[in-house]
Amino acid sequence: MSVETMVHAVERWIGTGEPNEIQRWYEQRNGSAYRGNWPWCDATMTRAAIEAGEYDAVCFGTDFAYTVAHAQRFKEAGAWHAMTTGIAKSGIRRGDIVFFDWDGSSSIGAIDHVGIVTGVSADKRYVFTVEGNTANVCARRVRTVQEIAGFGRPAYKPEPKKPTTTSPGTGSKRPQVSLAKLVAAFEKDAPKKGTPVSYAPTEYVEDALVAEGLLAKRYADGHAGTATRSGYALLQQRYGYHGDDANGIPGMASLKRLGKAHGFDVVA
Structure with a gap:
């Protein structure tokens, strides 16, 4: 259970179209208001967080389908970072939950969409993501600063440490x-x-x-x-x-x- 577990939990849904299991699962948990085909980008983050054992870190123990409410919850927790200084200075990184406003603002109230960060380009011009309900599918995307309203940084559990052995003649503690x-x-x-x-x-x-x-x-x-x-x-x-x-x-x-x-x- 860690940032890597969360990223891979989202990645397992890549290629999922609609209607889909995530929508049906969310309806079973949250009622008939979520029946049928509806925007499921944040439900993907919720499902993945539960699968990864990071429900509290990513969702604060709450199911989210409404991206504005999710971003606001990060802000209330002091874990919200508005995208106002550019990608490099923002410090956005793998595992962050990234929110988008297609009109280019950094306002939480204007957020349209959400995904998870899988990486940042070496020149800090692009953010690599996996997103549910992007062109009606879960897929990898490449995003620019103009699209990003901000991001939430979950308090993930640390990566588990593996035991190491000493390589003969090297003094190394690497596996x-x-x-x-x-x-x-x-x-x-x-x-x-x-x-x-x-x-x-x-x-x-x-x-x-x-x-x-x-x-x-x-x-x-x-x-x-x-x-x-x-x-x-x-x-x-x-x-x-x-x-x-x-x-x-x-x-x-x-x-x-x-x-x-x-x-x-x-x-x-």
């Missing part, structure tokens, strides 16, 4: 992954929910694939099953490998590159 043991896990593991994993450090690799946007968070469970292997194949393709070199089985070069980017060391 360590054995390529040989990892490959063996990839070649023989299938999803085994509820059973022991064959090589626990597989989870470090899965977490890195999640951070790269190549694996859904729910599959980062230490089991090197088909989803993990598919995610690694996509990583290999991203790194420029093709054919048998992009078969989803880790190699030393790709694994070291991934470890360098995501904080773990690789040994044979």
Whole structure:
């Protein structure tokens, strides 16, 4: 339960059209006023917050379908940031709940839409988001400062810390992954929910694939099953490998590159 859990909970709805499960679910919780096809952007944030275990942080324990009320609640909590100084100076970041006014104001009362921030461009000109009910679907979007009224910053739970081991001869406290043991896990593991994993450090690799946007968070469970292997194949393709070199089985070069980017060391 953390900012990453929340982001991935929203991302799992990407591609959802309408009418949809989110609308039906919200009606069951909040009554017949929400029957049929209605604007569901903030209901998406509510549903994802509950799934992520961040309902209090994102929604203050309240279901939201009305974006103005949601933004106002962030303001009451002292967690509202109006977009009045530009993207760079605003400090907007991954996990923030971002609100939009299509007329370009930073007024809470004029807010039209909401999403979650997944990142900011290096030049600070664009904000990357996932939004429900954008052109009648849940999708990734790229937004400019002119569209953003402001954002709320949830008080997310901290990321859980993983145990670390010392790499031989380095004094490093970074996690360590054995390529040989990892490959063996990839070649023989299938999803085994509820059973022991064959090589626990597989989870470090899965977490890195999640951070790269190549694996859904729910599959980062230490089991090197088909989803993990598919995610690694996509990583290999991203790194420029093709054919048998992009078969989803880790190699030393790709694994070291991934470890360098995501904080773990690789040994044979």
